[in-house]
Amino acid sequence: MSMIKLYGNTDSGHAYKVRNFLLLGGLPHDYCWIDLSLPRNQRPAEFIQASQFGEVPVMVYQGQAYCQSNAILIYLSQKTRRFSGKTPQESQQILEWLSWESNRIGFSLPNLRSSLHFDKQPPIVLNYLSERMGSDLMCLEKFLAGRDYLVGNQLTIADISCSAYLFWLDHVGIHEHHYPHIQAWLDRMRAHPNWLHPDKVMVKAS
Template identity: 45%
Template sequence: MSKLVLYGNRESGHSYKVKLALTLLGLEHEYRPVDLTIDRSNRPPDFREVSRYGEVPVLVTNGEPIVQSNAILMHLARTTGQLRGECDPDRTVEWLFWEANRIGFSISNLRLVRHFRADSTPELVAWLEGRARADLDRLDEEFRNTGRFLLGSSISIADIACCGYLFWPEQTGINYGHWKHVSAWLDRIRAVPGWAHPYALLG
């Protein structure tokens, strides 16, 4: 069995995606937390050696690092044959790219400016919230017209990617009650055996 090491951070939704996938897959791994408040040049040497862009997450498999959360998710789905959904693989790639451009940008940065950056301008917060709401509208529309998960009846890496930053609603200031289909989807994810909140998984 491959030796797996995951570098991540408890406040990183991208780290959460990978940690959640590893957990749902039942893959044993070592988790090494990285303090992102430390300047990149002063972070642990072992992390700097494997982190091509100086970011988390990084998954090291038998000494070979893979970076970028959605690339790691694709690797895990391909090598395990699980979490692949029931649709054409191109649909998976579409959702991963959509998430990176939309939810992975809007929700994550709204959380950043609302929870971590008290000096953010009202104009920036309003712009990010508007974009986040548009993204939640799009997800809600998807679940109004499709099945239990994004790619069929079971959870896939598309769901894991898109939900990564959605379990901190109190930090983004968005109540999902307006998006009942998104809320129901998140409840279905919570019901998947092995699911846990980001802070529970990332320590």
């Protein structure tokens, strides 16, 4: 693949999903940090033009812009044949996990994190998000018992997607050791060559 440009932000686990894929896959790319505190019409013109929804991540490849993290993961996996299912059944399971992530972990943890640190919310909202987060973590914890990865016996985009925000569990006061199967799963990802923590790869270049 020729050079890829990825737009992201320090606090976007959704953008981290895509950068993690690119790093783990050893795919050359240019990471462009976007200041999301700016009004949308004040962000860089090239980003405004590329971003259909005004959000990160946005990936530009061969002049074509791609939006929405899980859709980008599917495209990259199909294009590169990396981190994909080995069988039609596994491919279907990957799609199911990506859909689950977008409505569960990809909703509960970032919203709880934002409500605690950036856009403070009343206790009733925090309680709702905390309960939802706990339910999501227990779902993963039970499923990962006796498994190394979510689908099959190797890392796929299902793992890359569902794990992205979980490397920030400490930001919402949750310790990995309370969920030993999740912790072991995250450790397996951390052990992969080229893996880097989002705090290192999503920040603005100095």
